[in-house]
Amino acid sequence: MKALQGVEGQLEWRAEPSPVCDVGQVRIRVAAAGLNRADLLQRSGLYPPPPGASQTLGLECSGVISEVGAGSAWQVGDRVCSLLAGGGMAEEVVVDASHVLPVPEGVSLIEAAALPEVYATAWLNLFQLAGLKPGEKVLLHAGASGVGSAAIQLCKAFGNPCWVSVGSAERLAYCEGLGAQGGALRGESLDSLRDFAPFDVILDPVGAGYAELNLQLLARDGRWVNIGLMGGSKAQLDMALLLGKRIQLIGSTLRNRDDQFKADLLADLAQHVWPLFGEGRLKPQLEQAFAAKDADAAFVALASNQVSGKLVLVIDESLA
Structure with a gap:
């Protein structure tokens, strides 16, 4: 073959x-x-x-x-x-x-x-590992990706308002068409995501580049699920913030x-x-x-x- x-x-x-x-x-x-x-x-x-x-x-x-x-x-x-x-x-x-x-x-x-890959990834990380409950708020980094597209639709289907970070206005419009509430553009400041925070769950394929921001955006008892390292593998974390908010940081892979x-x-x-x-x-x-x-x-x-x-x-x- x-x-x-x-x-x-x-x-x-x-x-x-x-x-x-x-x-x-x-x-x-x-x-x-x-x-x-x-x-x-x-x-x-x-x-x-x-x-x-x-x-x-x-x-x-x-x-x-x-x-x-x-x-x-x-x-x-x-x-x-x-x-x-x-x-x-x-x-x-x-x-x-x-x-x-x-x-x-x-x-x-x-x-x-x-x-199979994107829906398995989105379901595993949002609903199984993060234990997403109806009504909880979600932030999806790389929201227009395959996993992001699946995750937006799942959030809409199961009653979870979600926001995204994406690379362009066109991709933000695409995500909103799938059901996202709104979001921010990578080329600009992601600080505008604070307007929608706090989030109960963040699904993050970026890694180190968004680590500090993720801690700030998460709600108390929030869950940050990291599924990729597009933004690097080494970051400094404010452990006092992680501890004080009782944040769960979950590393997740599926292939292995x-x-x-x-x-x-x-x-x-x-x-x-x-x-x-x-x-x-x-x-x-x-x-x-x-x-x-x-x-x-x-x-x-x-x-x-x-x-x-x-x-x-x-x-x-x-x-x-």
Whole structure:
């Protein structure tokens, strides 16, 4: 099978052996794969896959099940999407059957490739780890990103007013169109976020660059969930403020979680989140789909930080 890998900072389609489909697994003929910042980092050699995971890029995909291992309730021909530790940007992938979700009602296979990673990330960090309760206020840094787009919609669906920080007025308007109450632009002062504070939960992929501000903006008993280091990894914190406000600082990653953790997370998504697509309360935010031959252009677009929502790479146009 053909598989896309990062080789010395470049993208390269390679011929790889087809993986074996074992007990409790399913084989998916891949229609499309979502792009994530982790793919950029892996291509550059900065984020190797967890031990035992595929070297092929791609943390999520959609497609059609072509083989079912013993012990799985899935059927050949089922239209699905899947959360992966790697391997999505290939003609086929074999995955634990419990890491697969049905394509939601009213969603195309191409759109479905943009769902698993961002909705799993947003649900895990806002509702499971931060324990977000109805009515609590949320600040989403990088609000127009794939995770941010999913998080805004989830906040709206579950009764949580949210605000964002973004890179442009256009992206702020995009977030407000999804349900955000307002926000601030990175190119200007983020101090205007104080007008909306205090926040009960902050979801932050930036890290050190926003550390001091986050402490100031959080309410007493606030939860700051850090999911990335786009703004650096080292910061000075006012521990007296952290202590006095009883703030919880939570570091969170998803890719290197164990199989059971991911299975439980996806089961929670299937119960609480996936039905909302059929009700029209959640929608895929797909900005652009690229053909497999245009993988380089897709990665350039992702690296520009100008994407509102998600990008996907179409692997098999006949399934689209």
